[in-house]
Amino acid sequence: MMVESASETIRSAPSGQNGVGSISGQADGGGGGAGAAGAGGGGTGRDSAAGADSNGEMSPAELLHFQQQQALQVARQFLLQQASGLSSPGNNDSKQSASAVQVPVSVAMMSPQMLTPQQMQQILSPPQLQALLQQQQALMLQQLQEYYKKQQEQLHLQLLTQQQAGKQQPKEALGNKQLAFQQQLLQMQQLQQQHLLNLQRQGLVSLQPSQASGPLQTLPQAAVCPTDLPQLWKGEGAPGQPAEDSVKQEGLDLTGSATTATSFAAPPKVSPPLSHHTLPNGQPTVLTPRRDSSSHEETPGSHPLYGHGECKWPGCETLCEDLGQFIKHLNTEHALDDRSTAQCRVQMQVVQQLEIQLAKESERLQAMMAHLHMRPSEPKPFSQPLNPVPGSSFSKVTVSAADSFPDGLVHPPTSAAAPVTPLRPPGLSSASLHSGGPARRRSSDKFCSPISSELAQNHEFYKNADVRPPFTYASLIRQAILETPDRQLTLNEIYNWFTRMFAYFRRNTATWKNAVRHNLSLHKCFVRVENVKGAVWTVDEREYQKRRPPKMTGSPTLVKNMISGLSYGALNASYQAALAESSFPLLSSPGVLNPGSAGSLLPLSHDEVGAPVEPLPSNGSSSPPRLSPPQYSHQVQVKEEPAEAEEDRRPGPPLGPPNPSTAGPPEDRDLEEELPGEELS
C-alpha cells in the first residue's frame, strides 16, 4: 500500500535490476560460463604449457614434476576444449592452435547454463551441435584415458622412486606414503570409471528401446536397453565381464598399476578417510564399459561417432554401412531435438564436473608429490583462473574476500593444496545447469531428492567448488537447522552453515543472506523462537511438508523401476539431477545412493521425507505463528558452537536425536522417493 509510492519511486531501480534476472544469470552462468573457464582456462593452460617446454636439465624429481604438469596440462586443455567447443578430432595435441574451428557457437556453448534447449537450437545449427557432440564424446574418452594413463605412469614411477629411496626411510613412513599413493591411484581409477560410467549412463538414458537389438559386438554399452540397465549396473564385476581388459589393451591398465602398487605396500586396509570419491565398499566401480576403448582408435577422418560400422551416439548403435549412411542416420535419428540437446547438456555437465574433480585430484596429487620430494609445492598453473569473472556483472557485491568468512569457521579441509578457491569461476556445473539461471528450484522439491543425501555425497564438492547447490534456500536452511542437535539455529549460525558448506555462498554475501532472511520470514515452515539471548529458528516439519507438491514429476513406475534397478553409488547426485533434468525423471533415488564417504559429516536427516513427520514439539505447528517466547533461562547458547547442547528447550522429549518421537533413526533415506506417502508403496 503505502509502499506503493516507494516502489513506484524505485521502479527504475528494480527494473534495472531486472537486468538482474539476466545479470544473475550471467553471474551464474556467464561466470561459470565457462566464459571464464573456457577462455581463461584455455589461456592459462596454453601459457603454462608453453612456458614449461623450455627445459634444460632437471633432476629426476623435477622431471617427474614437469611431466606431471604436462600431463595435467594436456588433460586440462582437453577438457577445456571439450567444454568450449570444437577442434579437430584426431589429434588433440596439436589441436587448438591450428584447427580451432572457432564457431561462434562455441561461445554459446561455453555458458550452457544460460541456454535453454530452445536457445541452443537457435544458436546452433544442427550440424554444429552434432559435430560438437560427436567430438566431445570421442575426444573426451580419448583424452581422458590418455591423461589417466599418464597419471598412472607418473605414479608408478613415483612409487618406484619412492621404493628405492624408501629403503633408507623408516618403513612406516614409507608404507604410509605408498598407501597414500595407492589411494591416489584408486581415486584416479575411480574417477575414470566414474567418467566412463557417466558416459555409459548417459547413453542408456537416451537410448531408444527400439534400437537396442542389433548385434552388440564390441559395444555392449550402447546396446543396453532400459531393462538391461539394472542388471548391467548391478552386476558389479559380473562374472565373465573382464571389464578391464579393454582398458588394459589401451595401455591404460589401471588395474595393473594399482595392483602393482599394492604389492609394494600391501596394505590390507585401505579405507581411510582420504577419498571422498571412493566407493564405500572396496569394490571398484567395476561396471566398466569396455567398449569405449575402441572409440579412441577411430580414424580421424571419419566421424568420431562412427566406428566399426555403427553409430556411436550414446545409446545408439545403429549399424551403418558407410559414412554417408551414417550421416544420414545422424541427421534423422539424432537430429537437434530436445533429447539431443538434453544429452548435450548432460555431457557438458559431465565434462565440467569431471574437470573440477580432476583438478581437485590433481592438486592433491601435486601436493603429495611435492611433499615427498621435499619440494615446495609450487603453485600450479592449473587452477588459476579463479578470478570470478571479472567482467561479470555482479552488480555490486563483488565479494570482498573479507566478508567471505564471517568468522573462524571451519574452513574446508582441502586446504593443503587446494585453497578453497573454486576451480573455476562460477557456476558451471550441475547447479546452474539445472535450470539455466539460478539453479535450484524443483530439483530438490519435485524430485524429492533428499538434500541431505545429495549433500552428503557431494559435500566435498559443494564445499570447494564454486557451484551453486541445486537446492532451494528453504531446503538448505532446513537442512542446516536439522543438522544441529537442537534443531535450531540463530540466523548467524545459519549463515555460517552456508558458508561452511558451500563455496558458492562465500561470495555475494549480501545477496544470499538477504535471501536467507527472506526465506525464513516468508515460509511458514520456519519458526522463529525467541530466546533469552536472541532468537533461533526452527523448522516446522509439518509446514515444510505441506508446502511441497505431493506428486512427483515422473512416472511412479518408472521411478520405481530405476530405483530398484540401480543403486549405484557411483552415480553422483548432480549427475542424477542433470539426467533428471534432461527428461528422465527417475533417479534421485536417495536411499539408493550410498552414504558416501562424506556422509559422515552429515547427519543425513534427509529431508524430503514426508513420512515421519515428526511431531516436532515446538509450538504446535502453526497457530500462534512465530514468536513464542520460550522460557527457561538457559542462555549459554551464544553464537559459538557450544551453545546447541544446552538448550533443551522442549521439556517433553529428551531429544538425543533430533527426532524423538518417531524414534526412527533418520534412516528414511530409503523410501525417499515420494514419501508423501503414496506412490512408493
Add this chain to the structure above:
DNA sequence: CTTTCATTAAACATTG
C-alpha cells in the same frame, strides 16, 4: 497462457 514458486532486490521496522 496462466499460475505457482523461487530468487533477488530493496524498503522498513525492531532491537541491541
Add this chain to the structure above:
DNA sequence: GCAATGTTTAATGAAA
C-alpha cells in the same frame, strides 16, 4: 547512528 535481524513487497524467470 549503526549493524544485525526480521518483514514485506515487487519484479522476474522458470517450471508446472
